[in-house]
Every structure is written in structure tokens, then in C-alpha cells.
Amino acid sequence: MNPRYKILACFLVAASIFSSCTKDLNLKPLNSNIADIQYGTPAGYKQVLAKVYGSYSLVSSTGVGNSDVNIAGIGDAAVTDFIRAYWNLQELTTDEAKCAWNDVNLQSFHTFSWTSSNILITALYTRSLFQITVCNEFIRESTDEKLATRNITGKDAEDIRHYRAEARFLRAFQYWVLMDLFANPPFVTDKDPIGKFIPQQIQRKDLFAYIESELKAIDGELVAAKQNEYGRADQAAAWALLARLYLNAEVYTKEQRYTDAITYANKVLGAGYVLMNNYAYNFNSDNNVQNTEVILPIAYDATSSQNYGGTTFLICSAHGTNVEDNQKAGIPGGGWQGNRSTKNLPLVFGDYSGNVDKRAMFGRGTLEMNNLINFDAGLGVTKFTNVTKAGQIPYSPNGVLVNTDFPLFRLAEMYLIYIEAVKRGGTGGSEAQAITYFNKLRERAYGNTNGNISSYSLDDVLNERLRELYWEGFRRTDLIRYNKFTGSSYLWPWKGGAENGTGVDAKYNLFPIPSSEIISNTNLKQNQGY
16 A cells, blocks of 8 residues: 555544534543544554544545535635645745735735734634644543553554654644744643633743653654654654754744754754755655655645645646646646745746756746736746656546645755754854755755855855745745844835835734634733734
């Protein structure tokens, strides 16, 4: 069985057991008998673990459609897909992407005019809380005490302890998402009461400490790096999240943790991952096959996990109606004429035709963007495709749904964390080693040593992150860390609603907690300025 499908198949078995998201942050089984039956065997536990993972890539238990209406009250379930919702907030607010769809909720991301009633902000906020809810339920049902009462022992119990650690990792990841975008979310764990429970609000610094402690606590319980099934978290995934957490610690806590960022980046770098020979192989339809670079993906499949979010969204929204372009992208059913780049992204490559730096993957359009609502203003981005390494288009039931997995963590990011943390003064690394890592990325990009460097600045790192990681959901967080997201020190087309860009209020470094949540939970205090 293709490893991509294993967890999806398990999810489909388990999906009908649980209800959709509710306002509560705790998931309560319909009755204890259902829980005892579902968790009564090791196979049952693995099916529910698949539910935990599947909540990232499936928006409803019936696949494509609008049945997941309880997520933020949105009828279009695809909008609530985690990657689509996260990408909208992380990329459309930056110089990397603009959308031609005349939707006020989307356009407010470009103009920096979003409010607490923006339904797309609510979609991400609620999706993350739903995934935390699913994790809490699994963690609660997989304690040693629960296993003992169900007579699950030996190797089976050991496996389930690994599952439990994975659920704790996924919960920590979602709390990191909420901390990064909203700062002070409601906070509930498996230790809190089940049922009607009004969560308290946790402060950003306290949440940072919680995420850090959780990731360290599960280190010995996760499967060793590179030893787990495809699509499941292992020790390297936890190390990678810790490295990312520490790189941004000064934003979250006002305290630098660059030495710790180097420590955990080094753990991943020593785990045996290797850059793929071809950069594009990280983003095509068989990127799940013999991929030596991706540490943890979110799996998508055109048959088993049908969803108009995820990589289907990234690929289709980046293309228009040109038949040849869509064939090359692996979507013969056609593009959606939605997202493209501002000129800041292609210009960072110099020769953005891709003849020099092979990471420059741009399609039709104009460099200048004089109209936000015109798809041909700005360049299309062809980085993600639904085509195999051999140039084949895999089966799709409608020529639109794709099979490309999304790389949530990959080795290149760890190189860049090490490089930046060294330059910012972290210890445990060296600038000589940082330059070696820098040049590994450049040599793959150029196919030779012509792009190699002998020294670098922090701005060089930011630009290299732009070249290496664009459209992977990093840019807003990066610009905030560099103090270039708000204010007027760095501009891009249509920032703040001006064609050439303008400075914006610092309040936009955070998103507002949705107004519906403020109303329903009196324990929550809105972020300043909203």
C-alpha cells in the first residue's frame, strides 16, 4: 500500500465516530460505550490517530463538499482546510502573494484593513482549536490507566504511547500557530473537564513555555527520527518545531533564544536528512516517494482526501485558463485565476526567468501589479505542481483535485534557522559552518558554485528565506521577526492599500481574536487595537 494512503484509509474508517467542531474546546464521546468500543483494540487507537492527522487535510467526513459548516459557520468547507486558511493569513498579507478574487475578506489582507469579523481569520482560528480538541480527546483516552482498563499491554501499549506523543506534538504545533498569529488564545488540555467548559485565556509568554515543555517532554516517547511511517511525526519533527519556536522567541517572549535554535537545528541536521537533488521534487505529485528532505508533510490525495483546500488550492489558484499551462501543472481541469506574486518576489531572484536560480518558478503575467483584481497583473507562481518526477499526471476524478503533499517541515528550513541564529549571536555554531549550509542551498539552486557566497548579512538571510521558502507559509512570521511587516521600512505593492505600498499600524502584527469568540467567551480579552 502506498504509504501516503495508509493514514488516510484509517481516517475514513474512524471519521464517522466523531462529531464536527463545536464551540467547546473539549470533545466528548456520545457515550462511554462508544469510546470503549472504539478504543477497545490497538487497531481502534490507530484509526483514531488517523482522525487526528486527518483533521489537517480533510474538511469533512464525506470528502469534497460543504458538510463541515460548523467550522466557523462557513458553508464552503474548503476555506476551512488548515493549509488554505493558514496560507491566506501568512502569505496574502505579504509581498509573496496577492489574490485577484474580489472578496472583501481576502482583499482586506492586502490593504491591512481586516477586522475581528473577517470570516477567513475565524476559519483558521477555529480550525486550529478544532484540531486541539481532537488531540485532547485522543490524549485523554490513551493514558496508561486507560490502556490498563482495556487490557492493552506489551508492544501494543508501547505503540499507543508513541501515538499519544504524536497527538501531543500535533497539539503543540497548533498552539504554536495560535500563539504566532493571535498571541493569547483560549487554552484547554486533556486535564480540563469534559463538556461545558469556558476556557481561560493564556498569555503568549506562558503559552511559549507550555509548547516548549510539551515538546521536550515527549522527546523520549516519539519514534526516533526517520523511523516512523510516512506522514507521522517523529523526534525530528519536534526538534524542528523547537528550532522554529526558538528562532522567533524574541517576538513571543521578548527574550532571545538563538543558542537554543542552533541546538535544535543541529539535532535535525545530524539526523540524516539530505537535500533533494532537484528543488522542485519537494513540491510535485510524488513528493512522498523517496523524499530525503521533508521531515513532516501533510498528505493530500485526489481520491482518498478530496478537498479544494491544501495543495489543490495552491496549484489551481496559481493558474488561469491557459490549457498548456494547466497541463504542465497537472490540472487539465483548469485553473482558478486567483493568486499570484507581487514584483518583490521575482525580483529577489535577479533573473527570475529561472535560468540562473532554478527555484524561480513563475508563469504568465506582468511584473507590475497596477490592479489587484486582474489575475494577469503580477506573475503566476508554478512552484507546486500535480506532475510526477517523470512528467506524468496522476489520476484525478475531475482533473482539478491533486496528489501533492505539503511539506510542513523540511531540511532547508533547518539550514536557514542555523544560519540566521548564528548571525544573530547564538552560540554552538560557527559562521564558517553557516556559510557552508548557505552554499548547499545555493549550489542546488544554481546547479553549480556560481551563486556561492563568502560572507552574509541578516538581510541576505531574509532574502534567501524568500527564495527558498516562498509560498510555504513563512513570510508573515519572517517579516515580523525582522520588523518589516508593519510600519514603512519595507514596502511592497498594495501594502496598506496603496499601489506602491504604504506604512501600516503595528497592531496588524497580530490578528484579532474573532468577535464571535469574544462574545461567547467572557474570559477572552481582544488584542490591542481591534
